[in-house]
Amino acid sequence: MSSLQKSIMKSKLPPRVPRSSGIAKLAPFGTSRRKDYSPVSWKQYFDNNVDVETEAGTFRVYMSPEPDHPSRPRIFTLHGGGYSGLSWSLFTEEITNMIHCQVVSMDIRGHGETKVMDPDDLSIETLVRDVEQVIQKLYDEEPPPIILLGHSMGGAIAVRAAHSPVIEPFIHGLAVIDVVEGTAMESLASMQGFLRGRPTHFKSIEHAIEWCIRSGQVRNLESAKVSMPSQILNVQTGKLAINEVDTYKKEDAPRAPEPTRHGPHANCITEESDEESDTSEASEAKLARTNSLNEDKLIRTDSKEDIECSRMDSTSKDTKLIRTDSTNSENEDSALVRLDSSEDAEASNSKLVKTDSTEKDQSATFAVPNAVGDGASMKYKWRIELSRTERHWEGWFGGLSSAFLHTRAPRLLLLASVDGLDRELTVGQMQGKFQMQVLTRCGHAVHEDTPGEVARVVASFILRHRLTTPTENGEHMHLVSAPGC
Secondary structure, eight states: OOHHHHHHHHHTSOOOOOOOOGGGGGGGGSTTTOOOOOOOOGGGTOSEEEEEEOSSEEEEEEEOOOOSSTTSOEEEEEOOTTOOGGGGHHHHHHHTTTBSOEEEEEOOTTSTTOEESOTTOOOHHHHHHHHHHHHHHHHTTOOOOEEEEEETHHHHHHHHHTTOTTTGGGEEEEEEESOOHHHHHHHHHHHHHHHHTSOSEESSHHHHHHHHHHTTSOOOHHHHHHHGGGGEEETTTOOBGGGGGGGOOOOOSOOOOSOOOOSTTTTSOOOOOOTTSOHHHHHHHHHHHHHHHHHTTOOOBOOSSOOOSOOOSTTOSOOOOOOOOSSGGGTTTSEEEOOOOTTOHHHHSBOOEEEOSOSTTTTOOOOOOSEESOGGGOOEEESSOGGGGHHHHHHHHTTHHHHHHTOSSOEEEEESOGGGOOHHHHHHHHTTSSEEEEOOSOOSOHHHHSHHHHHHHHHHHHHHTTSSOBOTTGGGTTOTTOOOO
């Protein structure tokens, strides 16, 4: 890696968190410093669930308590690719505390507990037809006012469903979270590389939740605890991990040190240097750190003269990022090699060694190992292999901006960045064709990272169009006057 590349990578990292020297280094291994990654049941956020039978199969739908009057609006939520209806759990708790409504959260085909005859058919036409049939089954011929709320892929489905002649008369609002045609189409070329950077298996539900937080997929631990189990399957039983949550026993084993980095290098394993501590203290800290990493099967060996797994900070003299792939087909080109010997004290301070038979991947996307755990301990895998849905991506997002602007119902767009608008939506926003809100301090899963803020914006949007009334708590929140972008 050139000096320029290393300089650029360093500049993108967040400031390094100061840490004390001496025995304080061992504190993360104590139980008082360990984060709780145990899963949480969806029953804390939703009142019940129903399995809706359609001609395509059975669709799982989660519902909050019935509103105080049948005419109150239903917020029909559609999750993004790879997620599930439970990604709206914290949002549901927040918004039902603000306004009188009911949240109806659906697992899209191929996701969650939904079971259909052809789960690989994720074309936009099929997905819209699923939404139509589920709404018809739930409400017969006279549905209450419906607000479609979708995130990412779910946002694309919501926009197309709002144009459906079958349910359009009942759609009184459309809200889309962090999906714009222009930026979505531009990102498709790098999507497969991103997906290859994800692990394929996890050794426990807790490890899956921990990865979800450390990788930055979700930044809200409470949300990850309830939503992540609905995204992974037990390899042995073939059932979704949410079926094990009620009887799940919390892990007692020590875990890896907590400090991690978010951003482009969030998945890279780093090691802090502390030049102020003496040799014995440094050796003790390294051994403790190695023992913790052994638990997660990510082993590092440390050399006094050459550290290949980088210390990613401004004091580092040499930085090398380690690339691993999540697909077996590429394991020959890039892999994690474990160097360990119980008879050699030097080898116990293990490190990651990059083995690469070619030079073509020198600038490739850097990723996490392809499994959190090893061998028989790989107990859980993803519910859906998103890489296999590539043939549908352009269908989801192509023409999305125009369809959004021409929706009959009032429109709301929530973004994680003000730079997310494409040209067509920028012109439409300047013309006042839709309401827009930019929420900061969040990632792509906006509604999971900041559920309270998203709920406040959506509640204000619904109240502004007089579709419901605020609850007693909502009356004190001045929701309608919530600031715009």
